[in-house]
Amino acid sequence: MSIATLLTAVISLLFLMPIVLTITNSFMSPTEFTANYGAIFATTKSGGRQFVSELVNLKFIPDIVSFNQYGTVLFRSPEYLLKFWNSVILVVPIMLFQLAIAALAGYGFYRYKGKIRGVIFFAYIILMLMPYQVTLVPNYLVTSKLGILDTYWAIWLPGIFSPFSVYLITKYMNRIPVSCIEAAQIDGAGEWKVFTRICLPLCKGIIMSTGILVFIDYWNMVEQPLILLSDPEKYPLSVYLSKINSGEVSLAFAVATIYLIPTLLVFLYGEEYLVEGITYQGGVKQ
Amino acid sequence: MREKSTEKKNKRVRQKYSKHQLRAKWGSTFFLIPSVAGASLFFFAPYIVVIYYSFLDNPIGKQFVAFRNYASVVKNSAFKQAVTNTGVFSAIAVPLAVLLSLLLALLLDNKIPFRTQFRSFLLSPMMVPVASIVLIWQVLFDYNGAINVLITRFGGAKIDWLKSSYAIVVIVILFLWKNIGYNMILFMAALSSVPQDIIEVARLESAGRFRIFFIIKLRYLVSTIVFVTIMSLINSFKIFREIYLLTTDYPYESIYMLQHFMNNKFKSLDYQTLSAAAVLMSLVMIVLIVLLFKAEEHFSKDLES
Numbered sequence: 001m002s003i004a005t006l007l008t009a010v011i012s013l014l015f016l017m018p019i020v021l022t023i024t025n026s027f028m029s030p031t032e033f034t035a036n037y038g039a040i041f042a043t044t045k046s047g048g049r050q051f052v053s054e055l056v057n058l059k060f061i062p063d064i065v066s067f068n069q070y071g072t073v074l075f076r077s078p079e080y081l082l083k084f085w086n087s088v089i090l091v092v093p094i095m096l097f098q099l100a101i102a103a104l105a106g107y108g109f110y111r112y113k114g115k116i117r118g119v120i121f122f123a124y125i126i127l128m129l130m131p132y133q134v135t136l137v138p139n140y141l142v143t144s145k146l147g148i149l150d151t152y153w154a155i156w157l158p159g160i161f162s163p164f165s166v167y168l169i170t171k172y173m174n175r176i177p178v179s180c181i182e183a184a185q186i187d188g189a190g191e192w193k194v195f196t197r198i199c200l201p202l203c204k205g206i207i208m209s210t211g212i213l214v215f216i217d218y219w220n221m222v223e224q225p226l227i228l229l230s231d232p233e234k235y236p237l238s239v240y241l242s243k244i245n246s247g248e249v250s251l252a253f254a255v256a257t258i259y260l261i262p263t264l265l266v267f268l269y270g271e272e273y274l275v276e277g278i279t280y281q282g283g284v285k286q
Numbered sequence: 287m288r289e290k291s292t293e294k295k296n297k298r299v300r301q302k303y304s305k306h307q308l309r310a311k312w313g314s315t316f317f318l319i320p321s322v323a324g325a326s327l328f329f330f331a332p333y334i335v336v337i338y339y340s341f342l343d344n345p346i347g348k349q350f351v352a353f354r355n356y357a358s359v360v361k362n363s364a365f366k367q368a369v370t371n372t373g374v375f376s377a378i379a380v381p382l383a384v385l386l387s388l389l390l391a392l393l394l395d396n397k398i399p400f401r402t403q404f405r406s407f408l409l410s411p412m413m414v415p416v417a418s419i420v421l422i423w424q425v426l427f428d429y430n431g432a433i434n435v436l437i438t439r440f441g442g443a444k445i446d447w448l449k450s451s452y453a454i455v456v457i458v459i460l461f462l463w464k465n466i467g468y469n470m471i472l473f474m475a476a477l478s479s480v481p482q483d484i485i486e487v488a489r490l491e492s493a494g495r496f497r498i499f500f501i502i503k504l505r506y507l508v509s510t511i512v513f514v515t516i517m518s519l520i521n522s523f524k525i526f527r528e529i530y531l532l533t534t535d536y537p538y539e540s541i542y543m544l545q546h547f548m549n550n551k552f553k554s555l556d557y558q559t560l561s562a563a564a565v566l567m568s569l570v571m572i573v574l575i576v577l578l579f580k581a582e583e584h585f586s587k588d589l590e591s
Contacts, residue, residue: 002398105321
C-alpha cells in the first residue's frame with residue numbers, strides 16, 4: 001500500500017466519522033448515553049449541569065445495541081414524525097417547481113439572444129451567490145407585504161424562484177449545438193416542441209443533478225423557517241432538530257439518523273449525478 | 287442554370303430561417319417569463335426597496351437622511367468587530383480549503399484502490415444535517431469533550447475550545463470538513479481535463495512528478511483555482527449557520543461574524559441599519575464576483591495562447 005493510499009484512507013475516514021458517530025450512537029440506550037456524554041449534555045431539572053461523569057467517553061459502538069431511542073422517536077413522541085413530514089411538504093414542492101421553472105428559463109436563456117440577456121443572467125449569478133443574510137431583508141419585506149408570513153408560501157415561493165437551478169441548467173443547455181434546433185425547426189417543429197422533444201431529454205442528467213443539489217440544500221435549511229415562520233409547529237425537522245433541548249439530547253442522534261435517510265438514499269443512488277452537478281458549477285462563465 | 291436554382295432554394299431557406307429566428311426571439315421570451323417575474327417579485331424588487339430604506343430615517347417616518355445610516359453602520363464597533371472577524375476567518379479558511387482540496391484531488395488522481403469509495407467519504411459531509419454537525423462538534427470540542435480527553439491523556443492541559451481564542455480554530459476545522467469534498471470534485475474534473483499526451487511526453491522526457499505538476503497541470507488548473515477560491519470565499523460567509531447553532535446569538539468575540547451582526551439587527555427591528563449593512567455587503571460581493579469574471583477570463587485566455 002502506497003503512502004498516497006494510506007493518507008487518503010486516513011483523511012477520508014476522518015471525514016466520514018461524524019456520520020458514523022451519528023448513526024452508531026443512535027443505537028445507544030439513554031442510560032448509556034448519559035454515562036458517556038453526561039459531562040456535556042446532561043442537565044438537572046433546574047438547568048445546571050449534572051455531573052454523571054467528568055469527561056466525555058467518545059464511543060463508536062455502544063455496549064448494548066438498543067432500539068429504545070427509535071421506539072421513542074417513532075411511536076412515543078409523534079412530534080418528530082410530524083416535523084419530518086413538514087420537511088417533506090416544504091422541500092418537495094420547492095424542488096419540483098424550481099426545476100420546472102428553471103428548465104423553462106434555461107431554454108429561454110439558451111434561445112433568447114436579446115441585449116439584456118447578459119444583464120439578467122449576471123443578476124441571477126449575483127443573486128445566487130449572495131449570503132442569506134443579504135436576501136433576508138428583501139425576503140422578509142415581500143412576504144410580509146403579501147401577507148404570507150408564517151405560512152409555507154413564505155418559504156415555497158422564494159425557494160421556487162431561487163436562481164440556482166436556472167444557472168446550472170442554462171449552463172448545460174448552452175452546450176447543445178444550435179444545429180440540432182435548426183434541423184428540428186426546418187422540419188417544422190415549434191419552440192415548445194423543440195423544448196420538450198429535444199432539449200428536455202438532453203438535459204435529463206443535469207436536471208437530476210440540480211435536483212439533488214437543491215434537495216440537499218433545502219433539506220438542511222435553518223435560517224428561512226426561523227425567520228419566516230413564527231409557529232414552531234410548522235418548523236421542518238432541520239430546525240426542530242437544532243432546538244432539541246438538553247433533556248432529550250439522547251434522542252437527537254436517532255432523530256438525526258432518521259433525518260439523514262432521504263439524503264443518504266439520494267446520495268447512494270445519485271452520487272454520479274451529484275458529482276456531475278458540482279462539476280458543471282465549476283467556471284461561472286456561461 | 288443549376289446554380290441559379292440552388293441559389294433560389296437557398297434564398298427560400300434563408301427567408302424561412304429568418305422568420306424562425308424572429309419567432310424564436312419572441313417565443314423564447316415566454317420561457318423566461320415565469321422565472322424572471324418570480325425572481326423580480328421576490329428578490330430584485332424588494333432589494334430596490336431595501337436600497338431605498340437604507341437612505342431613510344425609519345421605514346415609517348420616511349425621512350431622507352442620505353448616507354447617515356451608512357455612516358452609523360461603518361462607525362458601529364460591533365460592525366467593525368464583525369467585519370474584522372469575518373475577514374480573519376476567510377483569510378485563514380479559504381486558502382486552507384483551496385490548498386487541501388487540491389492536494390486531496392491530486393491524491394485521488396493517482397491509481398489508488400477504493401478511489402470512488404474515498405471520494406464518497408470525502409463528499410459525505412454535504413449530507414449531514416446542520417444540527418447533528420453541531421451535536422458532534424459539541425461532543426468533540428466541549429470543555430469536557432473528546433478532544434480534551436485526548437489532550438489530557440497525553441498530559442496536556444484542557445483547552446476551552448469554544449470560549450477562547452481557539453474558537454476560530456474549531457470553526458475553521460468545521461468549514462474545511464464541510465467544504466473540501468465539494469472543492470475536490472471541481473479539482474478532480476479539472477485534472478481529468480489535462481491532456482494526457484502532454485503528460486506522456488513530459489514523462490518520456492523524464493520530468494519528475496513535481497515538475498509535471500508545476501509546469502503542466504497547474505496551467506490547466508488556474509481557472510479552477512480562481513473559481514474554487516471565490517466559491518470558498520462565498521461559502522465562508524455562510525458558516526454563520528453552524529456558529530449560530532453552536533454558540534447562539536452572542537458567541538465568543540473572535541467568532542462574532544457579520545451575519546451575527548445582521549441577525550441581531552433584524553431581531554431588534556433596526557431595519558435602516560440592517561438595510562445599509564445589506565447594501566454594503568452586497569456591494570462587496572458584487573465586486574468580488576466581477577473580479578472572478580475578470581480573473582477567469584484572463585487565465586483562460588492565457589491557456590489558449
